[in-house]
Amino acid sequence: METNKYNAYKMMTPKMLEALTVQKELVEDAFSTDVTFEEMRENYINERKFWNEGGPEPKKTIDREVEGPYGSIPIRFHYPKRRTGKGAILYIHGGGFVVGNLDTHSKIMRLLMEETESVVIGIDYHLAPEFKYPTQVKECAFLIDWLRANSAEYDIDQNDISLAGDSGGANLSLATSLYLRDKKKDVSYIRCLxxxxxxxxxxxSKSMRLFGGDYDGLSSKDLITYAKMYIGDENEDLRYFDCFSNHLTQGVPPCYIAYGDLDPLQDDSKLLYDILTYHKIKAELEEFKGVVHAFLHHSSILQESIEAIQHGGNFYKSLVKF
Incomplete structure (x- = not known):
């Protein structure tokens, strides 16, 4: 345990502890950054297989590849059996910008599809360190434009697009909306984040000093490792990584912001909420007790995972555009 950090294990719910026990049985040190990035990806994929079993089945799924600014981008459409309106949600997966793919976040996307009663589209953006920031932001922005241009073909409303994501994917969701706002001025077609x-x-931050370790792969060293692989050493304009250095006073879509109270990154969520609401931008903040970072993956054990997706879905539906 790092100096001065809380013993998070003593603060976890019994089900959170159960999920971590399963995690350890699946892959020892699944989130270690003391290996090559290729091994990090393999460990992550192997650990996530179990958590993606089961869950809602789409009415139909479409896999295709889109030629983007940095090469081919695999995407996946999930159409729900019960659909309300023609809104669509671009889901951007987490994994520190280094690991993860469409399969590692499949169940999260399908649960969100069911709760929102909307089409959910996953993007398999190019990963770091081979592709550095802002490649990923530009790819996500490109795909938003592509979805709007091809909306009729995929039976979605070009003026009712949302973005969703976990961890690094949440960063990319906010960053993409800011990038589109800054480049095109009008993002009224984005329902919410x-x-x-x-x-x-x-x-x-306080939360970074108190939480994070082997159990979530977010020790201080881990956080530095991910940032170095993503950012590199030559970027001066970090407005779409350090979103707090960008203008958050206008042009930000309504935001549902959720975190676990044992997450080292929770202060980012709290600060974002404070800035947005001070400037009269609609936002909802929700804390889930006794759970760690990336708890959405553990929906087969954790009720908090289901509730977080349900509550995000409720927020989305409360902003209905049709």
């Missing part, structure tokens, strides 16, 4: 335990720019 569903942001789960994201990092938005803090490099140190």
């Amino acid at each position: 569903l942001l789960y335990y994201g990092s938005y720019g803090l490099t140190d």
Whole structure:
């Protein structure tokens, strides 16, 4: 345990402890950054397989590849059996910008599809360190434009697009909306952002000092490792990584912001909520007790995972555009 950090295990719910026990049985040190990034990806994929079993079945799923600014981008459409309206949600997966894919977050996307009664589209953006920031932001922005241009073909409303993501994907969701706002001025077609335990720019905070370790792969060293692989050493304009250095006073879509109270990144969520609401931007903040970072994955054990997706879905539906 790092110096001065809380013993998070003593603060976890019994079900959270159960989920971590299963996690350890699946892959020892699943989130270690003391290996190559190729091994990090393999460990992550192997650990996530179990958590993606079961869950809602789409009415139909479409896999395709889109030629983007940095090469081919695999995407996946999930159409719900019960659908209300023609809104669509671009889901951007987490994994520190280094690991993760469409399969590692499949169940989260399908649960969100069911709760929102909307089409959910996953994007398999290019990963760091081979592709550095802002590649990923530009790819997500490109795909938003592509979805709007091809909306009729996929039976979605070009003026009712939302973004959702967890961890690094939450960062990319907010960053993409800011990038589109800054480049195109009008983002009124974005219904909302569903942001789960994201990092938005803090490099140190109370929660980072108190939480994070082997159990969630977010020790101080881990956080530095991910940032170095994503950012590199030559970027000066970090407005779409350090979103707090960008203008958050206008042009930000309504945000549902959720985090676990044992997450080292929780202060990012709290600060984002405070800034947005001070400037009269609609936002909802929700804390889930006794759970760690990335708890959305553990929906087969944790009721908090289900509730977080349900509550995000409720927020989304409360902003209905049709």
